[in-house]
Amino acid sequence: MWNLIPALDCSQLLSICQLHIKGFNPNLTSSSGHRAACSQKTMADQAFVTLATNDNYAKGAMVLGQSLRKHKTTKKLVALIGPHVAEPCRRVLESVYDEVRLVDVLESGDTAHLALMKRPDLGVTFTKLHCWTLTHYSKCVFMDADTLVLSNIDELFEREELSAAPDPGWPDCFNSGVFVFTPSNETHEKLLAFCSENGSFDGGDQGVLNSYFNTWATADISRHLPFIYNLSSIAIYSYLPAFKQYGHKAKVVHFLGKVKPWSYSYDAQSGEVKGHSVAPGLCEVQPDYLRLWWEFYSGAVLPALLEAYGDTPFNTGCVDEKSHEEIREILTSTSQAASSSTSSSFAPSSSSSSPPPPPPKVPSDERKKRWEAGQADYMGDDSFVHIERKLDSFLK
Numbered sequence: 001m002w003n004l005i006p007a008l009d010c011s012q013l014l015s016i017c018q019l020h021i022k023g024f025n026p027n028l029t030s031s032s033g034h035r036a037a038c039s040q041k042t043m044a045d046q047a048f049v050t051l052a053t054n055d056n057y058a059k060g061a062m063v064l065g066q067s068l069r070k071h072k073t074t075k076k077l078v079a080l081i082g083p084h085v086a087e088p089c090r091r092v093l094e095s096v097y098d099e100v101r102l103v104d105v106l107e108s109g110d111t112a113h114l115a116l117m118k119r120p121d122l123g124v125t126f127t128k129l130h131c132w133t134l135t136h137y138s139k140c141v142f143m144d145a146d147t148l149v150l151s152n153i154d155e156l157f158e159r160e161e162l163s164a165a166p167d168p169g170w171p172d173c174f175n176s177g178v179f180v181f182t183p184s185n186e187t188h189e190k191l192l193a194f195c196s197e198n199g200s201f202d203g204g205d206q207g208v209l210n211s212y213f214n215t216w217a218t219a220d221i222s223r224h225l226p227f228i229y230n231l232s233s234i235a236i237y238s239y240l241p242a243f244k245q246y247g248h249k250a251k252v253v254h255f256l257g258k259v260k261p262w263s264y265s266y267d268a269q270s271g272e273v274k275g276h277s278v279a280p281g282l283c284e285v286q287p288d289y290l291r292l293w294w295e296f297y298s299g300a301v302l303p304a305l306l307e308a309y310g311d312t313p314f315n316t317g318c319v320d321e322k323s324h325e326e327i328r329e330i331l332t333s334t335s336q337a338a339s340s341s342t343s344s345s346f347a348p349s350s351s352s353s354s355p356p357p358p359p360p361k362v363p364s365d366e367r368k369k370r371w372e373a374g375q376a377d378y379m380g381d382d383s384f385v386h387i388e389r390k391l392d393s394f395l396k
């Protein structure tokens with residue numbers, strides 16, 4: 001460790017001291033290069049953790065991991081995976097993450113297994129709670145595999161357990177898609193016991209965690225992460241003026257809801273994201289974020305998947321199933337063309353650079369009905385650009 005000392009100048013030493021004395025920085029504005037440089041050596045026992053229980057979520061985890069790397073995190077990356085993740089996916093995850101850990105609650109034979117026997121409905125939840133057993137790290141930030149990082153968020157490690165952002169549906173509950181926690185076998189056992197006794201009020205981990213960490217809403221405001229660390233697509237539409245005001249500050253986007261980025265398909269040739277088969281044209285996420293997800297996927301993840309799968313067929317996510325060789329060729333040619341202007345096109349509050357395909361025309365009363373039933377056509381008539389235009393006409 002002595003070799004660290006001469007490398008630090010006064011301001012660096014000061015920033016370390018501040019880090020230890022203050023511990024918590026309420027403004028979360030510590031993205032200075034100095035601290036990042038210090039963190040690299042001293043904070044190797046901190047990690048971002050995610051979870052993939054199937055191949056689709058594994059793709060999400062790959063994109064998330066790539067987005068963390070792109071924004072130069074100094075923390076370790078850990079992926080927990082369930083037994084159903086295919087071997088090639090696992091290999092790609094291993095190339096992105098520092099540690100990939102198989103969690104098979106069914107075969108664990110310990111308290112987690114006993115808890116699962118009592119509450120078989122909570123299988124995935126128990127798998128997620130497993131993150132508390134990562135005791136070789138002193139602090140971790142859990143991130144759902146359906147989140148995407150838009151800038152460096154290492155400052156989250158200044159927060160204490162359990163820190164999380166409010167859930168847009170019920171802001172007195174935190175959303176468990178992004179949270180800061182301290183690994184501890186004791187906490188893990190307590191959570192499992194709590195879970196098997198009380199179940200989960202929403203059937204998932206968010207219900208369990210909110211019941212267990214039940215003072216989050218009232219006890220300590222420093223445990224409330226700003227919403228920009230877990231911006232859910234739903235909130236964009238429920239409070240559009242706020243999104244217009246603060247959306248550009250977003251650091252993490254969370255693709256909440258049933259339809260995930262990987263539910264769509266992608267035209268590698270044109271770089272266009274297409275509606276998914278369940279509800280074509282219906283897009284529940286903000287199109288620019290969706291496009292960004294697919295940029296990460298096609299740029300960094302898909303080439304690795306093609307390599308790992310070889311000639312074995314798999315769901316590439318691309319439109320009109322092409323051969324792996326054809327996709328590879330397209331990716332190479334498009335990445336060469338785009339290499340000078342890589343993924344800088346992202347701007348949440350500006351109008352989109354490549355507009356979505358025009359949707360079939362729906363009568364306005366029918367549209368109103370669909371909107372009220374929660375079936376908004378976010379890629380078409382109810383797209384962000386259209387709503388923004390309408391809103392602007394009122395605000396003027």
Ligand SMILES: [Mn+2]
Pocket residue numbers: 144145146147177254255256
């Ligand atoms: Mn999620």
